[in-house]
Amino acid sequence: MRIAAHPGLYDVEADPPTLSGTTCMRCGRVYFPPMAIGCEACGASEAQLRPTPLAARGTIHALAQVHLHHGRPPAPFTIAEIQLDAGPLIRATLARDEEDPQITDSVSAIWIVTGTGDDGNEIVEPAFTTAPPATETADEAARNGGNS
Amino acid sequence: MSTLGQLRRVRVVGVGLHPYQRPSDTPYTRLGVHAIRAALADAGLEWKQIQAAYTGTATTSMGMSRLMYRHLGATGIPMTQVENASASGSSAFRQACIEVAAGLVDVAIAVGVDKPLNVTMPQRAAGLRDLADGRVVPFTHFALLASRYMHDHGTTPEQIAAVAVKNSRNGALNPNAQRRKPRTLREVLAPPHISGALTRLQCCPVGEGAAAVIVASDEAINRLGLDSDRSVTVLSSVARSEAVYDGENFDAALTRETTAQALDEASVTAADLDVVELHDAFTVEELLYIEAMGLCKPGQAAPLLQAGEFDIGGRVAVSASGGLLAMGHPIGPTGVGQIVEITTQLRGEAKERQHPRARTALAHMVGVGAVCVVHILRKE
Numbered sequence A: 001m002r003i004a005a006h007p008g009l010y011d012v013e014a015d016p017p018t019l020s021g022t023t024c025m026r027c028g029r030v031y032f033p034p035m036a037i038g039c040e041a042c043g044a045s046e047a048q049l050r051p052t053p054l055a056a057r058g059t060i061h062a063l064a065q066v067h068l069h070h071g072r073p074p075a076p077f078t079i080a081e082i083q084l085d086a087g088p089l090i091r092a093t094l095a096r097d098e099e100d101p102q103i104t105d106s107v108s109a110i111w112i113v114t115g116t117g118d119d120g121n122e123i124v125e126p127a128f129t130t131a132p133p134a135t136e137t138a139d140e141a142a143r144n145g146g147n148s
Numbered sequence B: 001m002s003t004l005g006q007l008r009r010v011r012v013v014g015v016g017l018h019p020y021q022r023p024s025d026t027p028y029t030r031l032g033v034h035a036i037r038a039a040l041a042d043a044g045l046e047w048k049q050i051q052a053a054y055t056g057t058a059t060t061s062m063g064m065s066r067l068m069y070r071h072l073g074a075t076g077i078p079m080t081q082v083e084n085a086s087a088s089g090s091s092a093f094r095q096a097c098i099e100v101a102a103g104l105v106d107v108a109i110a111v112g113v114d115k116p117l118n119v120t121m122p123q124r125a126a127g128l129r130d131l132a133d134g135r136v137v138p139f140t141h142f143a144l145l146a147s148r149y150m151h152d153h154g155t156t157p158e159q160i161a162a163v164a165v166k167n168s169r170n171g172a173l174n175p176n177a178q179r180r181k182p183r184t185l186r187e188v189l190a191p192p193h194i195s196g197a198l199t200r201l202q203c204c205p206v207g208e209g210a211a212a213v214i215v216a217s218d219e220a221i222n223r224l225g226l227d228s229d230r231s232v233t234v235l236s237s238v239a240r241s242e243a244v245y246d247g248e249n250f251d252a253a254l255t256r257e258t259t260a261q262a263l264d265e266a267s268v269t270a271a272d273l274d275v276v277e278l279h280d281a282f283t284v285e286e287l288l289y290i291e292a293m294g295l296c297k298p299g300q301a302a303p304l305l306q307a308g309e310f311d312i313g314g315r316v317a318v319s320a321s322g323g324l325l326a327m328g329h330p331i332g333p334t335g336v337g338q339i340v341e342i343t344t345q346l347r348g349e350a351k352e353r354q355h356p357r358a359r360t361a362l363a364h365m366v367g368v369g370a371v372c373v374v375h376i377l378r379k380e
Ligand SMILES: [Zn+2]
Pocket: A024, A025, A026, A027, A028, A029, A039, A040, A041, A042, A043, A044
């Protein structure tokens, strides 16, 4: 069992990570983070907003290495805007060992371990990388990401 | 539906400031009253002649207006706090203009005052979560924009930093600015690095201060014997909020829409603007907004800035006050302080900072949410 660092934003059982998005059944707009209450684009009610798993895969749109940060994770770390293949432009953290990422690079998510829960289960979150090891098992990916 | 310009004419008749400064023990009441007394003296008005007060504030306290205004003598006038993030002061000024234009009162004051005591974020209140939760504060939001701007236009980090060099030069001439040292490019680029291309001197200081602007109808100017020659007309006042934009970044898109509407309502073009105060909280924003306002073509702001077009004495003076980067960004006061600066410029009273032959000027703020407020003023 893995525990999500951000409950409700992704499916911890999926490998590779899958993001928990929303699709508006009235206007077709796809959201991540998920949209509740009503659609920002067309005002459709919550009944029209359907959970939609989104592949955590896309292209780097913008990048910033953060040098000043109070709290976790300790700086420096890199935040990217990622244009998901599934539509939304999202913000996420790049994997720590990412070397020289560039705007327009293709990226996809791996699991990284950010801590251990009270029950000994790993707390995970997705981080994006330009070179995901395609054949790696989830546990290996999590270990590699977490140790970097 | 009417635009502001189609209603009764509104003119700025008095402006005042308390210098922007690092947070201190001075209570907001004292900061605000200092600016209000300066604006009253500038206008030649007494407090009892003010008929409505709007207070732009975002980080101090609820219900804070009367505790401040009472020190001028309690007259029982309506008082309203206006919170609109960084655009709080601009929005307070807009409300004062609307009330005079509508004919509800003849003389109104907009006061911006804040101390960074109580800074809150709406996402937390809304219970929203994000993969980058807590990791993307405003400087990283704008560092991301800077990376994309450099990618799209081939702009260098040095060209972005040049905005802070120019604005520090202007701020050094402004006795009310929080940062009063002219900085070289080397100093601006020096550590500490904050996020992406942004260094400390490319991020605005958030401190405390106050700004006050009094607006009046023509009838009041005549009746009260105010100096019409020093008054400045509010040509247009436009506020918008973020819509759904595909691809284009929302800060630039919202600025483009709001400015276009303000120019249209004022019956002027971007080429008519002599002085522009804009939301340069981070260096890259000045380049983005110069382009979004139509002051130059996309991708041209950096080379034109280097060529001196946006200097005092250039084609159009941008951030002649020093902008948020040098004058400072105490939040509530900022948008009102922009009106103080452009009024002073249009009156020809800006001394060493004076942009020659300033006739038409624009003030622009964006605020998280996102909102945008633009005013255009003219010396007739
Ligand atoms: Zn919809």
